[in-house]
Amino acid sequence: MYKVKKIDLCAGEFTVILHEKDAKELGVRNLDRVRVVGPKSSITAIVETTDSIVDTEEVGLLEIGFNTLEIKDGMNVDLMPTTRPESVDFIKKKMNGQELSQEEIRAIVKDIVDRTLSDIELSAYVTAVYINSMNLREITDLTKAMVETGDIIEIDKKPIFDFHSIGGVPGNKVTLLVVPILAAAGLTIPKTSSRAISSACGTADIFEVLANVTLKASEIKRITESVGGVIAWGGGVNIAPADDLIIRAEYPLAIDPYSQVIASVVAKKKAVGAEYFLLDIPIGQGTKVPDEELAKKYARDFMDLGERLDIRVECAITYGGQPIGRAIGCSLEASEAMMALEGKEVAGSLIEKACGLAGIMLEMGGVVHGSGKEYAKKLLDNGKALEKMKEIIQAQGGDPDIKSEGIKIGECKFDFITNTGGYIAEIRNKHLVKIARAAGSPKDKGAGVILKKKGGDKVEKGEVVFTICADNERKLENAKSIAQRLVPINIEGMILQKIPSYHRPSVL
Numbered sequence: 001m002y003k004v005k006k007i008d009l010c011a012g013e014f015t016v017i018l019h020e021k022d023a024k025e026l027g028v029r030n031l032d033r034v035r036v037v038g039p040k041s042s043i044t045a046i047v048e049t050t051d052s053i054v055d056t057e058e059v060g061l062l063e064i065g066f067n068t069l070e071i072k073d074g075m076n077v078d079l080m081p082t083t084r085p086e087s088v089d090f091i092k093k094k095m096n097g098q099e100l101s102q103e104e105i106r107a108i109v110k111d112i113v114d115r116t117l118s119d120i121e122l123s124a125y126v127t128a129v130y131i132n133s134m135n136l137r138e139i140t141d142l143t144k145a146m147v148e149t150g151d152i153i154e155i156d157k158k159p160i161f162d163f164h165s166i167g168g169v170p171g172n173k174v175t176l177l178v179v180p181i182l183a184a185a186g187l188t189i190p191k192t193s194s195r196a197i198s199s200a201c202g203t204a205d206i207f208e209v210l211a212n213v214t215l216k217a218s219e220i221k222r223i224t225e226s227v228g229g230v231i232a233w234g235g236g237v238n239i240a241p242a243d244d245l246i247i248r249a250e251y252p253l254a255i256d257p258y259s260q261v262i263a264s265v266v267a268k269k270k271a272v273g274a275e276y277f278l279l280d281i282p283i284g285q286g287t288k289v290p291d292e293e294l295a296k297k298y299a300r301d302f303m304d305l306g307e308r309l310d311i312r313v314e315c316a317i318t319y320g321g322q323p324i325g326r327a328i329g330c331s332l333e334a335s336e337a338m339m340a341l342e343g344k345e346v347a348g349s350l351i352e353k354a355c356g357l358a359g360i361m362l363e364m365g366g367v368v369h370g371s372g373k374e375y376a377k378k379l380l381d382n383g384k385a386l387e388k389m390k391e392i393i394q395a396q397g398g399d400p401d402i403k404s405e406g407i408k409i410g411e412c413k414f415d416f417i418t419n420t421g422g423y424i425a426e427i428r429n430k431h432l433v434k435i436a437r438a439a440g441s442p443k444d445k446g447a448g449v450i451l452k453k454k455g456g457d458k459v460e461k462g463e464v465v466f467t468i469c470a471d472n473e474r475k476l477e478n479a480k481s482i483a484q485r486l487v488p489i490n491i492e493g494m495i496l497q498k499i500p501s502y503h504r505p506s507v508l
Contacts, residue, residue, distance in 0.1 A: 001076040002059040009062050013122075014045035014115045016079070017060030023049045028081050031118060036061070037078040038069035044082060044116045064115075087111040088121055094128040102141040109145035112242045122249045126257060134259035136301065140308050142259070146267035151217050151238040153190065153272045157225045161189045161361055162269045165280035166261070166298065167199065168287035170433050171323035171451075174280075175203045175231065176337035177354035177380070178361070180389040183229030184379045185367050190224040190272045192234035197251055200436035200448060201330045204233035209334040209407060209445055211398030220272075223395045230392065240267040256288065262298070266305055276364045277306060277313045280357060282320025286429035292317065314364060316357055322427040322455045325350035329441040329448015331409045332469065338404035341386040347454070355380065410439070410446035410469035412476040416483055421461040422493040424453050431488035432466075439470040439479035446471050447479075453489070465489050 007017060016036060018026070028034060032047045036059075043065060054060045059079065061069075071077065090104040100108075108125060111117050117125070134142065163178055175191060182189045193203035193213075204213045214236035215223070223230045235244050243264040250256060269277050279302050281295045282288075289295050299315035306313030325347045327336040340346045340354070359372030368375045379385045394400040432449055440447030450467045453459055468483060470476035 002057055002079055004066075004071060004073060004075050004077055005054055005058050005060050006066060006073045007053070007060040007062050011062055011064070011119070013117065013119050014043050014065050014068070015048055015062055016045040016065070017048050017050055017054055018079075019054050019056045019058065020049045020051050021056050022059075023047060026079060026081055031120070033082050033084060035080045035082045036065065036069065037080065038071045039075070040070050041068070043068055044085075044114070046118045085111045085116050087117065091121060091125045091128060094132055095124065097132045099135065100138055105138060105141045106145045106148075109142065109149055109242050112245050113149040115245070119249065122245065123253065126246060126249045126253065126255065126260070129260050130255045130257040133257070136304055136308075139259045139263050139301070139305060142263040143267045143270065143305065143309065146240040146242050146263060147270050150241045150271060153217050153221050153237075153239070155188065155190060155221055155224050155273055157188045157228070158273075159188065159275045159365065160273045161187050161276045161278075161365060162272065162274035163189065163191065163278045163280070163357065163361065164265050164269070166282065166288050168289065168429070169282045169284075169320040169324055170200050170328045170429050170436070171325045171333060172282070173203070173206055173327075173333040173337045174324060174350065174354040174357060176207060176334070176389070177340055177350070177385065178358045179229045179231055180341065180385040180392060181354070181358040181376050181379050182361055182365075183227065183392070184384040184388040185362055185365075185375070187228065187361070187365050187367065188224060189229045190220055191229065191231050192220070192237070192239060192268055192272065193231060194234055196442040197247060198254075198433070200328050200433045201333065201442035203231065204235075205330045205442040206333045206337070207231045208233075209331050210338075210402060211393045211396035213396070215396065223392075227388070227391045227395045229388065230396065232396075234268055239271040240264065243267065262301055262305060266302070266309065266311070269311060270309055274311055276361065277311050278357060278361050278364065279313060279315045280318055281315055282318045284319060284321035287320040289320075312364065314360060316360060318353060318356075320429075323429065323432065323451060324353055326451040326454070327448065328432055328436045328451070329409075329439070329469065330445040331407050332448040332450060335404045335407040335409065338389075338402070338407065341380065341389050342404055343381065343383070343386075344404065349454075351377070351380070408446055410444065410448070410471045410476075412470045412473050414468045414476055414480045415464040416466050416468065418459055418461060418463055418465050418491055420491055421459060422491045424455050424457045424459060424465075424489060425492040426490035427451075427455055428486070428488045428490070431486040434486065435468060435479050435483045435488065438475065438482045439468050440472075440475045444471040444475070447475065459491055465491075
């Protein structure tokens with residue numbers, strides 16, 4: 001028996017830390033596996049050895065292991081050497097470009113969820129899928145396995161609608177308009193959203209400014225059935241849990257495997273019982289989908305997968321060449337979304353995209369025929385969407401009387417002033433995201449960027465083109481330095497070049 005010592009470290013895998021003498025006696029070394037048997041349950045963990053962090057007959061265990069085993073510091077556990085899982089061989093098979101069977105895919109997903117695979121092995125899986133991809137049959141089996149290894153929310157108020165954006169466009173807070181518009185029309189939409197991975201903020205980060213987004217599955221069911229809509233953080237519930245673990249491996253590699261994206265998105269929709277699903281595919285420079293050809297491929301594959309899983313999927317290819325609206329950052333975007341719901345003046349791109357997408361879904365649901373966008377705009381203009389948003393905010397523990405002007409934004413500000421005149425020729429999305437993150441977003445809710453000018457706008461010398469907001473001066477200075485180095489907005493005159501460029505000699 002070994003006495004447990006709590007180690008304050010975060011990891012995606014189950015890890016035990018053994019003294020080198022104990023590891024030798026057990027016959028294990030670094031990255032081998034042991035079975036950790038507690039009073040109530042057991043886990044398979046990856047071994048790390050040391051001669052200082054733990055004593056002999058002591059085992060270091062991370063918090064995730066404590067929680068899973070339901071044990072306390074100082075309790076005793078038993079350790080038994082075990083072999084690596086068979087799924088590692090299946091991962092190697094995909095690395096060699098071979099097709100995986102349904103059983104092999106299920107084994108991989110189960111071991112991911114059970115945290116039996118090491119971070120190295122999980123990275124190998126992600127890389128193999130990125131390089132060799134999967135066919136539609138494999139993607140279907142992967143989607144099913146991701147659903148089966150997590151919770152399924154059974155919502156009685158049907159039919160159920162869902163919506164997702166592939167992403168890559170900063171300021172894309174349209175979910176905060178789409179959900180209340182649909183719910184105001186009588187449709188059911190249990191929207192689970194993500195937090196930021198590499199973006200300035202995710203939908204869950206934005207809505208957290210207004211209400212609690214960490215909801216249990218039972219709470220999502222209750223709120224959806226009573227109000228019609230919910231905006232929750234997908235990571236707060238055990239829906240397709242393999243996805244969050246896979247994302248951890250994808251992030252440091254900066255890769256997003258095509259087939260994994262499709263399976264992950266549809267698995268979460270299937271887990272909430274979605275029958276109608278709209279996919280937003282933004283295209284343009286700096287987005288995840290740079291051209292229309294790839295967008296159409298995504299659309300075909302999503303629709304084919306939906307058909308196999310009894311989900312009616314429609315896709316909207318949207319413009320992603322510049323941010324949606326003018327705000328980038330949690331509180332800034334929450335405020336801009338509330339302004340739109342309150343009927344205040346906001347950028348036309350936000351209203352256009354939100355109503356266009358909501359309109360497609362209203363037509364999918366048979367609420368209207370051929371005039372969905374106009375009906376969505378009507379629900380926005382007559383205040384019914386705002387009233388529904390207040391209901392959603394209250395149901396999720398927020399203040400239903402909150403107004404756009406009452407949302408606190410970063411008090412430290414810097415105005416980026418142009419030293420030339422002309423027209424906004426290009427807005428570099430990725431550069432704006434870097435600036436917003438440097439300012440503190442998404443951790444600092446008040447941090448971000450406010451665009452004063454957008455593509456095509458005329459700019460005079462000395463005008464402010466964007467403002468950086470931060471919660472403290474240190475982060476503001478960092479964001480300011482990055483903005484001055486990257487110059488995310490390109491300004492050009494109407495005359496781009498003079499030919500010939502030399503001066504003719506004077507004839508006088």
